[in-house]
Amino acid sequence: MLNRYFDQLDTGEKWFSGGRTITESDIVMFAALSGDWYPLHTNKEWASATAFKQRIAHGMLLLSVATGLMEFKPGIVIAFYGMDKVRFVSPVFIGDTISLEMEVIDKNDKDGKGGVVTVKVTIFNQRNETAVSAAFKFLLAKSC
Amino acid sequence: MLNRYFDQLDTGEKWFSGGRTITESDIVMFAALSGDWYPLHTNKEWASATAFKQRIAHGMLLLSVATGLMEFKPGIVIAFYGMDKVRFVSPVFIGDTISLEMEVIDKNDKDGKGGVVTVKVTIFNQRNETAVSAAFKFLLAKSC
């Protein structure tokens, strides 16, 4: 989806990404890089006493992996503006595989400067349960 | 700030985090872990031809590092609900040092289940320029 120009995308259009398994290694590396060692992500004993009964992936890890699955096309995506209504809906456990549904929900022409598309991003697991939902805003170039 | 219970926090209260320098190494590791190798972050030649003239940090890296700077207290933060109005305002370059201002902007009592606080998070650099602003929502436990 993010390999096409602003004028080539229609509201309502959908795209599905490939998937990636969230491993224990991803969670440890994300804890390390972010510095967020909250025990729900990194302490097996502590996590086993919660309602989840096990460690879960960081919400921000899921969003980060999502950006990797989006297949941004250089020259088309000019800027990643921001996100709205990010909601961490259900947990992703070690060994779950996530992928994305993206749907264009709004377009805002900026004239010469391209246009802003708002994309509803849904991160779901291998059982089609929604883990995260959010609206991403990108500034895209025009084709001509 | 996130080491105090729902009932111990007041709207308007502020907290400032420690800082962390965003190195080339952080950007490479984040590109690697997220899979987002967009050339603005990872290709010196390509980035030098943009308005930024150099590589910039991924917005999601900044948010990720922000969670590490927040000092979540286990037993107090029950859940990280989501984010609203995330805006990537200005770029962070290699060697910039970021830190956070957090301000409680809303409280929503959930009775027995604790309460949701909305915290305005501002990520700024060593020159006090805002890089990212966002509203984070946390479910916090009550002290009694």
Next chain:
Amino acid sequence: MLNRYFDQLDTGEKWFSGGRTITESDIVMFAALSGDWYPLHTNKEWASATAFKQRIAHGMLLLSVATGLMEFKPGIVIAFYGMDKVRFVSPVFIGDTISLEMEVIDKNDKDGKGGVVTVKVTIFNQRNETAVSAAFKFLLAKSC
């Protein structure tokens, strides 16, 4: 190139990848992951006394990054068979940016099982100097 089926590729066809800057961080992480801490890659003092006068990237790191730049399409690339005539022609230094030229140089139909394409891969730097050349062999699916 590797997003098209065996029957859709012609001998002589070329494709150019995006680029990636090889940072000090990439070299350290590759030394770490591979276990190859040869001082030409990891010891500034030792490397400064060689003909290169500085640290250089591991040849195998360049090949590894090359596979990441190739944009394999799931469902099309069935297997990566092997490589021939891999030659490390000139050094890549910290801060150089590499990209690939790929050219189909041979096709070998395997009937029902798809076909093997031999692709000449040239890794070059930002000054268009060849760093590595090699022939990669892939088993590709057919479109029908």
Next chain:
Amino acid sequence: MLNRYFDQLDTGEKWFSGGRTITESDIVMFAALSGDWYPLHTNKEWASATAFKQRIAHGMLLLSVATGLMEFKPGIVIAFYGMDKVRFVSPVFIGDTISLEMEVIDKNDKDGKGGVVTVKVTIFNQRNETAVSAAFKFLLAKSC
């Protein structure tokens, strides 16, 4: 083997390396560093639908780990020239342990500049099954 000079090695000579277990963590880190997230390596669901029924290690990861197991001696190995006939013969799964057999198969004296040795490298798993075979070419110094 690579701790002895050109003139101290004989054709036919063999050497066996120590071993290293290829973990899920190695595969994730290699996908991250190389940028090669092909789902056969990184998507449990996708891989389970292939003939392998599970994720397998990247061929280039195995070659990379091989260089770490080779125990290059600084001052003896002048350059790693290249590789020929690299063949990825059978898959390495998560938890398999690999090691190397190296055998000198050719020597080519370069007079004052040392000599090139061609070494057949066989990467095998804990059941002595060959995973990768290749011929590596090194320029070695002479002892006097």
Next chain:
Amino acid sequence: MLNRYFDQLDTGEKWFSGGRTITESDIVMFAALSGDWYPLHTNKEWASATAFKQRIAHGMLLLSVATGLMEFKPGIVIAFYGMDKVRFVSPVFIGDTISLEMEVIDKNDKDGKGGVVTVKVTIFNQRNETAVSAAFKFLLAKSC
């Protein structure tokens, strides 16, 4: 404990840290970063033939993680002087969760320059078995 000034700490005082699960990923990453690929840590086959019957964490990894669990307060800890009587008492296996007990065992006033506290650090696992014991020496600032 290390968030209080020299004059605010008493000999005999104790503090308990949070915990962190030592994963296979931590061991692989530590082997990578340190360069210590001793097979007891990184070769499943080799380790299974030892008295431990499995891979164990590097002692130095445990000490490193310990420093992360200590919650140093900037402005209070002036320097980490050294360690005495570090003893690797019993192994930590993949999946074990470690935490710390710290006890002030000595104080040495340095007048204007602050004071040195000696802290007995005990790293134990989820079954309260001691894995490592050591005496750490820190130079701490005074509160006034």
Next chain:
Amino acid sequence: MLNRYFDQLDTGEKWFSGGRTITESDIVMFAALSGDWYPLHTNKEWASATAFKQRIAHGMLLLSVATGLMEFKPGIVIAFYGMDKVRFVSPVFIGDTISLEMEVIDKNDKDGKGGVVTVKVTIFNQRNETAVSAAFKFLLAKSC
């Protein structure tokens, strides 16, 4: 040195390791893996206001890298017992290259079980300044 049996080592014997440059990347990765983000290691602004005027390597990173430089020989080193008198003598900055001097200072025969050697380990930089000194204790096998 640690490739020879207990009975083959003499008190007073010395060995010098190869060297490794401590990069910004090593410090960031160590902060990440250990969880020790003390600003003297990871915050350029904060560090510039200290007596060191810049970021310094973690002492525990230096000890960790030291174990990688020691070249333990499997089958000879039975156990790494512990350390005494570890002193962080002077700082290692980004870009410094460290190596080791090891000297056997004590031997303690354990009869059938091998013997404990105490090795004075000195980590020094490229200007031959001592950064860390320590006494390491290893249990070594006997040759017969």
